[in-house]
Each structure stands twice: as structure tokens, then as C-alpha cells.
Amino acid sequence: MKAYKDLAPSLRTIMTPGPVEVDPRVLRAMSYPILGQFDPEFTDMMNETMEMLRELFQTGNRWCYPIDGTSRSGIEAVLVSVIEPGDKVLVPIYGRFGNLLVEIAERCGAEVVIIEREWGGVFSQGEIAEAIRRERPQIVAMVHGETSTGCIQPLEGIGAICRELDALLVIDAVATIGGVPVETDAWQLDAVIGGTQKCLSVPAGMSPITYNERVEAKILQRKSIERGLQDKNTPASAKRKVRSNYFDLGQLQDYWSPARLNHHTEATSMLYALREGVRLVLEEGLQQRFARHKLHEAALVSGLCAMGLTLYGDATCKLPVVTCIRIPDHVMGESVRSMLLQYFGIEIASSFGPLKGQIWRIGTMGFSCNQKNVLHVLGALEAVLIWHGVDLPAGKAVQAALASYAEKKEEFTC
CATH class of the missing domain: 3.40.640.10 (Type I PLP-dependent aspartate aminotransferase-like (Major domain))
Structure with a gap:
């Protein structure tokens, strides 16, 4: 009779638009x-x-x-x-x-x-x-x-x-x-x-x-x-x-x-x-929770832009809990996602339909929406893109996110 191993899912940093960390x-x-x-x-x-x-x-x-x-x-x-x-x-x-x-x-x-x-x-x-x-x-x-x-x-x-x-x-x-x-x-x-x-x-x-x-x-x-x-x-x-x-x-x-x-x-x-x-x-408070999502979205976007990446979509109607990024030219999007998962334990999402292969989607939702995860995904994405031959200003992404936190956290109390 075949012996099955104990269930032991890997611990991931899940930064997709769902599911997210619980x-x-x-x-x-x-x-x-x-x-x-x-x-x-x-x-x-x-x-x-x-x-x-x-x-x-x-x-x-x-x-x-x-x-x-x-x-x-x-x-x-x-x-x-x-x-x-x-x-x-x-x-x-x-x-x-x-x-x-x-x-x-x-x-x-x-x-x-x-x-x-x-x-x-x-x-x-x-x-x-x-x-x-x-x-x-x-x-x-x-x-x-x-x-x-x-x-x-x-x-x-x-x-x-x-x-x-x-x-x-x-x-x-x-x-x-x-x-x-x-x-x-x-x-x-x-x-x-x-x-x-x-x-x-x-x-x-x-x-x-x-x-x-x-x-x-x-x-x-x-x-x-x-x-x-x-x-x-x-x-x-x-x-x-x-x-x-x-x-x-x-x-x-x-x-x-x-x-x-x-x-x-x-x-x-x-x-x-x-x-x-x-x-x-409800314990966190709805308004406080909405502000938390905006705080970490702002830090993520600051880091991505400092990295030289281009956001997808009309900025005036951006969904605060999902950030879409255009995949740089000559970069295999799935290769980047695979390396993020394999080496850093981070999952971000691809897309589908007319956007398949054109954008990545990063979720900042609920329990996954925190400073550690944002800084982790920015540092890892930068490293993986450099590995894939993208010429970008190393170190700028995390520094931009830190600057965003330093500015915004005065408006945000835990």
C-alpha cells in the first residue's frame, strides 16, 4: 500500500489579487x-x-x-x-x-x-x-x-x-x-x-x-x-x-x-x-482598514516607479488593492514569476484575455497588505529583473518605498 506524506504546504508570501494570506x-x-x-x-x-x-x-x-x-x-x-x-x-x-x-x-x-x-x-x-x-x-x-x-x-x-x-x-x-x-x-x-x-x-x-x-x-x-x-x-x-x-x-x-x-x-x-x-x-475599523490599504499601495507604487517600471491602466480609476505593471520588453513574464516563487517564496499574478503575457498583477489585500510584504516583493522583483537582464537603478525601489512610508505613516496611526 502506498504511503502518503503528511500534508505540509510551503509558506508563501502571497501578493496576488486573491487568494491572499489568511x-x-x-x-x-x-x-x-x-x-x-x-x-x-x-x-x-x-x-x-x-x-x-x-x-x-x-x-x-x-x-x-x-x-x-x-x-x-x-x-x-x-x-x-x-x-x-x-x-x-x-x-x-x-x-x-x-x-x-x-x-x-x-x-x-x-x-x-x-x-x-x-x-x-x-x-x-x-x-x-x-x-x-x-x-x-x-x-x-x-x-x-x-x-x-x-x-x-x-x-x-x-x-x-x-x-x-x-x-x-x-x-x-x-x-x-x-x-x-x-x-x-x-x-x-x-x-x-x-x-x-x-x-x-x-x-x-x-x-x-x-x-x-x-x-x-x-x-x-x-x-x-x-x-x-x-x-x-x-x-x-x-x-x-x-x-x-x-x-x-x-x-x-x-x-x-x-x-x-x-x-x-x-x-x-x-x-x-x-x-x-x-x-x-471591524476591530481594526473600516476607515482605518481602508487607510492601511492606501498606505501600502502608495509604497508599492513608489517602489515600482522608482524601479523604472510602467503601471498599466488609467491612474484616475486605479483599484487601491491591485496594482498592474506592464512587463518590460524582451522579458518573459512567466520566467520572472517562477523565479520569484522558487527563490523568494513570493507569488504575484499574471493576467488573461487581451492582457495575457502583457502585465503582472500585485495584490495588496487584507492580511497580505503589510510593510514586510511590500518591501520583500520590491527587493525580490528588482533582483529577479536584474537577473533577467533588465537595466534598472538597483536599490532605488526599496528606498522609494521607505520614503513613502516615512511620509505617509505620520497620517496613519495603528
Whole structure:
């Protein structure tokens, strides 16, 4: 019989746009004893998690709970539950994950209308407003932070336009929640989907979501229709059921309500992790956490520019938690990434689609977003680029980052 070795993953400095390093306190929480999903101690924990998620999403919404699955599960749960076949869905695309919204909406039977922006920029409020008024969609689905391009789409004012025309506004905030402001109520966002494996620094496996009474009304309307269509004589063409059982928010909110109607067995250890991860975010303080991400982004960018590297994308809409760098001419991007991993234990990301082989992406997210990691990645990247024959000012990158810290830390208190 083959003998298998003990599991012993290597210790890495993970500077990708996700997953990122996990706070040891979150890993510790995952080791705690399992409770039954209807144990009062566990249901109290569920209620407390919902309370904390309201603070995280900056909302008074009743419904704030996680979907069991990676970030895509949260996106799919919301879209599957609110889109009815034939609904018009407007998707502004400025990177890879806008295309994901399109694919899911099409699978739901939506009439999808897109507007596109060349990768590296975002839309103006006027462009989105014009498209909404022209198309009159039932749903507008948008990405807040595009990790594929390192850009962030401003959302202020878009919710008001959607309310004016009675459209639901669904936002993918997977890359931004816990790292940059996501003001659900102030921006009039109807549904927001987050992820655990990025700025929250929790392992992938849950997707916290929130939605308001406008979304709930559509969910309840569909539930009412479904109950009325239980008659087996009803033709299949008349049935408007939610196309997923697992991702049906109508059933999931019953599970998370005081009724505790059984839907699935909750992912106990992942809920422990989410609760602890969000607790740590709130303990740090949202504004303090946002400032920390800006602090380390500024130091990283200072170092990269001092090295002579060129940033990718429009600087006016740069996503604070992801920095994209153009790969220097005549340099094999994958060779650099491989050497960083092999010799320094550092992982940075490549890209895909039209940017494949053209940029590297460095994440400064959550627990990975710290001074040690920033200085480590700058020193290592400089050394590896010199090894690959790039002529650059040795030593300048780390010095520029140190200067940035010296300047900015006076504004930032731990």
C-alpha cells in the first residue's frame, strides 16, 4: 500500500489579487469543535455574523448572510434569484468579470445588453446613465473592482438612476469589500456580493451577500408564483421557477431567518472563519482598514516607479488593492514569476484575455497588505529583473518605498 506524506504546504508570501494570506486567528477559528447547525449556540453565531456583515456592507438591510461556495456562488445566487427569463439585464464591461456577469445572466434566460470600455479604464456616470435610460433594463449588473485590469468603477449616483427607472442594481464587490469603501445604503445598491479570499483574508469557500427590500420583494413574488404553479396540469412554459435549488435566495433567507427552515447543512468551519475574519475587520475599523490599504499601495507604487517600471491602466480609476505593471520588453513574464516563487517564496499574478503575457498583477489585500510584504516583493522583483537582464537603478525601489512610508505613516496611526 502506498504511503502518503503528511500534508505540509510551503509558506508563501502571497501578493496576488486573491487568494491572499489568511490571518492566523482565522485559521485558529477553523480548528474549533463542530456544532450542529440548529444548536442554539450555532444559530446565535449565525445571527451575530449577520449583524457584523451589516456593518461590513454599511447597510441596514435585513438580509446579510453568506452563500456556501466561492465568490462566484454569491454572484450566481443573486442573479439566478432575481432574473426571470426575458428580463433585460444591462452589463457595463471593462474587464474579465463583467463577462462573467453576462454569461450567468444569459444562462438565466435574460436578454443581455452590454456596453464596453477598453480594458484599463472605467465608465463615466453619464455613460452608464445614458445606457440605463436608453435600454430601460429590469436589472443593471456591474463589477465594482476589476482585478483583471486593476481598475475601480465609481458607483455614486448610479443607484439613484436605477431607482428612478425601477431597475435593480446588482454589484460584484468581491475584490473590494473589506479593502475599499462599499457604501451599500448611501449608494443605493440593491444587492452586493462579496468574497472571502481577497480583502477579508478568509479562505475561499463563502460569499457574503446583502440585498434590500426591493430585491426581497422580487424574491417573494417569485416564491408566490412558484407556489401557485405546483399544479401538475400547469404547462411547463408557464412555470417561472428559480433555476437553482441550491442558490435560491427565497429558500436561503428562510434558512437564515428565525424560522430556520432546513435548506442545506451549513459549512460550520467556514462560518467560524467568516465570523472571525469580519470581526477582525471591524476591530481594526473600516476607515482605518481602508487607510492601511492606501498606505501600502502608495509604497508599492513608489517602489515600482522608482524601479523604472510602467503601471498599466488609467491612474484616475486605479483599484487601491491591485496594482498592474506592464512587463518590460524582451522579458518573459512567466520566467520572472517562477523565479520569484522558487527563490523568494513570493507569488504575484499574471493576467488573461487581451492582457495575457502583457502585465503582472500585485495584490495588496487584507492580511497580505503589510510593510514586510511590500518591501520583500520590491527587493525580490528588482533582483529577479536584474537577473533577467533588465537595466534598472538597483536599490532605488526599496528606498522609494521607505520614503513613502516615512511620509505617509505620520497620517496613519495603528
